[in-house]
Amino acid sequence: MTATHHPDGTLITVTGEMDIDTCPRVEQATATVPLGNKTLRLDLSRVSFMDSMGLNLLLRLRNRMHASSGHLVLAYVPSGCPTVGHRSLQPRSTGTPV
Numbered sequence: 001m002t003a004t005h006h007p008d009g010t011l012i013t014v015t016g017e018m019d020i021d022t023c024p025r026v027e028q029a030t031a032t033v034p035l036g037n038k039t040l041r042l043d044l045s046r047v048s049f050m051d052s053m054g055l056n057l058l059l060r061l062r063n064r065m066h067a068s069s070g071h072l073v074l075a076y077v078p079s080g081c082p083t084v085g086h087r088s089l090q091p092r093s094t095g096t097p098v
Contacts, residue, residue, distance in 0.1 A: 003029050009039030009070075015046040018054030027057055035068035045076035 004011045010033045014026055033040050040061060047054075058074070065072045 001026060001029055003032070005034075009041060010034070011041045011043060013043040013046065017049040018044075018047055018057065019049065019051045020053045023053045023057045027060075030061055035065070035070055037069050038065075039071045039073055040065050041073045041075055043075045044078060047078055 001015055002013045010030075012026070012029055012033075016022060018026065030040060042058075042061075044050075058072070062072045064070075
């Protein structure tokens with residue numbers, strides 16, 4: 001996992017699995033993201049597996065960013081990522097605001 005900070009937000013590239021073992025590390029990396037009208041972009045192109053822990057983390061990050069007038073953008077969501085009801089995490093482009 002790598003994090004790159006930009007004036008308008010942060011890009012975090014997640015690699016490997018997003019599950020009970022790895023989500024705490026991803027959440028810790030996002031804890032340093034500046035809040036307030038910023039964008040947190042998660043590049044998920046290198047995620048090989050995501051279970052309910054990963055999905056729960058994405059929802060918590062979305063809520064955190066929205067509470068601070070920020071945005072969470074999922075970039076390059078791989079096929080096979082979980083769905084919630086009829087909404088998929090599959091992108092319509094290279095970045096999907098959630």
